[in-house]
Amino acid sequence: MFTSPLAGLLLGFLLMAIFTLRSKTQAFAGQRLLWGRQIFSAGSMGFMHGTNDAQKTMGIIALTLLAPPKPDS
Numbered sequence: 001m002f003t004s005p006l007a008g009l010l011l012g013f014l015l016m017a018i019f020t021l022r023s024k025t026q027a028f029a030g031q032r033l034l035w036g037r038q039i040f041s042a043g044s045m046g047f048m049h050g051t052n053d054a055q056k057t058m059g060i061i062a063l064t065l066l067a068p069p070k071p072d073s
Contacts, residue, residue, distance in 0.1 A: 019033075019034055019037060020034075
């Protein structure tokens with residue numbers, strides 16, 4: 001829970017540094033490659049954003065089904 005955001009930050013920084021350095025050395029061809037990588041990363045982030053929605057719903061349903069019954073009054 002604590003290491004995941006830090007690891008994501010470091011990995012993202014390293015990848016963008018590598019892609020930026022490559023695009024500067026390859027001029028216009030590098031810019032086109034960087035544009036394609038940005039489109040891919042934005043699409044994958046949008047896809048992954050919705051992957052946890054079903055897990056949240058199933059967690060609520062499971063808690064409802066496993067809750068102890070109300071005592072009769």
